[in-house]
Amino acid sequence: MNQIIQKPLLIVFLFISLFSNAQLLSVSSPQLIPNPGVPIYPGFPDGHISYKSLGANQYFHVWAGYDSYITSGSDVLHQDSIWGCVLTKGLPGSYDNGGAWLYSVFNLDSSHWIGFYHAEDHEFPGYDNQQKIAWKSAAQCESFDGGKTWVKNGQILTSWLNKPNAPEWGGTGDFSVIRDSLNNRWLAYYVCPDGIGVAQSLDANGSPGTWFKFHNDSFSEPGIGGKGSSLSFSKGKKTGGNPSLIYFKPLKTWFLVYHDWNEKGIYYTYSFDLIHWEDASLLIENPGKPQRTWYPTLMSSTSDAYSNGDLFLAFAQWDDVSLPYRNYYIAPVNVQGISLPLIDPIASLTSSSLVLTDTSCISLVLYDSEGKNTHTFFQDQILVPGKYELELQKYTSKGFYYLRLSSTQGIQTRTILSY
Helix, strand or coil, X not given: CCCCCCCCCCEEECCCCCXXXXXXXXXXXXXXXXXXXXXXXXXCCCCCCCEEEEECCEEEEEECCCCEEEEXXXXXXXXXXXXXXXXXXXXXXXXXXXEEEEEEEEECCCCCEEEEEEEEECCCCXXXXXXXXXXXXXXXXXXXXXXXXXXXXXXXXXXXXXXXXXXXXXXXXXXEEEEXXXXXXXXXXXXXXXXXXEEEECCCCCCCCCXXXXXXXXXXXXXXXXXXXXXXXXXXXXXXXXXXXXXXXXXXEEEEEEEECCXXXXXXXXXXXXXCECCCEEEEECXXXXXXXXXXXXXXXXXXXXXXXXXXXXXXXXXXXXXXXCEEEEEEEEECCCCCCCCCCCEECCCCEEEECCCEEEEEEEEECCCCEEEEEEEEEEECCEEEECCHHHCCCCEEEEEEEEECCEEEEEEEEEC
């Protein structure tokens, strides 16, 4: 039997640019963000940070903790207007009796704002629970006066596991929500028992009862009590929580950061379709106990939702993990080791080709905008050198699709617009 000798492989994917596998992101020297006078500052950050424009070179900043505050100012370092406590814990017996962390805020217009908050239940009947061990969930709220006051509308995501009788960390929380305008939906990235999962709402306000978790390759399980599948990048030794996402416009790519539970540090990954993510890489390494580095948020100088090129990482750093007090840092993020696409990543195509210059094992799959497998062109198949026509028009209708190529060079994804 002739053995296949793996040589340096050149794959020419016509109309599909390939990204390198080099380290894409690195962090420069961090700067301490001062306290504008928010009472929860010694315990902040404690989750995702919302930071968006109010217009006229003013930006608001959400300080999320068991109580949540909002400030505004000229930039993230100069937040000189304190709006006060805008969201706090619920009544005894409620799902948020232990606190309401306002994680993801979207100002739809000057008065109507949508918020998604991390809710903690600290009540375990018969137990004192002085450690404030929490059973967690995600909930939605709305403001009709520009973020000054909020109305709680209810939970959007809960665990499929039953709350235990004795205090135990768990539930479905430690999340963040993004707006995927391309597909007219909300996506929430939340903590599963074995990693980070994702849920979708097609409702304009992401209201309770409209959320479905991604499970078995589709958004098929209800947000309340339904089972969710963790995304592959976060499984195993890289399992973690508190994800934060931002759309990086120059590369038309989504970046995601999160901290792992093993206290190794903060990881990052990237995706083109928000469902299929590259392997996670370590961005900031924990210096080791008694220190800790957790709770990352990606943001630009103007938003936590998108970047026109500048990118920063905000995070919490403990000098001593045995104490609740932490430092709030922000550091420039350098985007490197990745090539800009040769053409715009959203390409109007009806057909394409795969060209191999050497024999290799190839997988090539077409997904729709919801991450469903539309067609598998090749699955772990040994292909000899040559040109392979893909005939995408047979497997697409109007809308966006994603081609995902796996080879000895790694994994690459390409966005396609079919019309």
